[in-house]
């Protein structure tokens with residue numbers, strides 16, 4: 001299936017409420033980092049979070065659903081890509097990474113041969129560790145990421161992820177005591193991830209980043225957008241915890257952070 005790219009890939013990402021806010025969805029960033037790292041040409045189409053937009057755009061463009069809803073109906077999600085060079089449409093960041101490695105084998109590999117299972121396990125293991133961050137991200141005032149049109153939908157589905165009838169208000173640590181607990185949990189989570197990777201390693205596999213690093217960097221990127229680059233919270237995460245390894249990691253990937 002190896003090809004030479006002849007036309008830019010079309011990459012679908014979410015639009016932010018404030019046009020000055022950088023794209024900040026942790027799932028779409030995994031795919032964007034892969035595209036940038038591989039040096040592939042692409043154009044971005046920004047769409048609303050609102051499911052009718054995601055579903056309508058995907059269906060119209062022939063992008064398959066990435067999974068099924070609990071009721072068995074197809075679920076369409078971003079990131080998604082369409083590659084006009086091969087006529088292929090792919091959804092789900094991991095599948096996108098696999099596709100790009102296969103279609104463009106001369107570009108830097110993001111899932112090195114023999115590491116697929118480990119990469120998948122790393123990304124899956126990362127998610128529960130990032131739950132404290134996700135809770136902070138459910139801040140009712142942090143909807144600067146989500147447009148007005150998509151806000152009600154975002155609140156409903158993200159709440160429902162935690163159980164029937166759960167609202168974002170229930171998830172967000174809104175008392176100082178809850179904040180302190182989740183902040184400590186987040187610090188411990190980053191410490192744990194640092195121990196997985198090893199102090200001597202820049203990235204999971206050593207000197208070169210791979211898909212799992214992009215997944216971690218995508219969460220860090222989100223944290224930076226959430227609190228703001230100059231906030232005390234971001235300074236603590238990026239420069240104090242783990243002797244600043246998270247900040248350094250994101251900096252090391254800055255060269256692949258174009259959007």
Ligand SMILES: N[C@@H](CCC(=O)N[C@@H](CS)C(=O)NCC(=O)O)C(=O)O
Nearest residue numbers: 027051054077078079092093094157
């Ligand atoms: N495992 C998927 C997750 C994709 C996903 O769940 N994307 C969410 C945004 S964070 C989405 O598109 N949601 C649309 C919706 O809920 O309608 C990936 O890595 O691509």
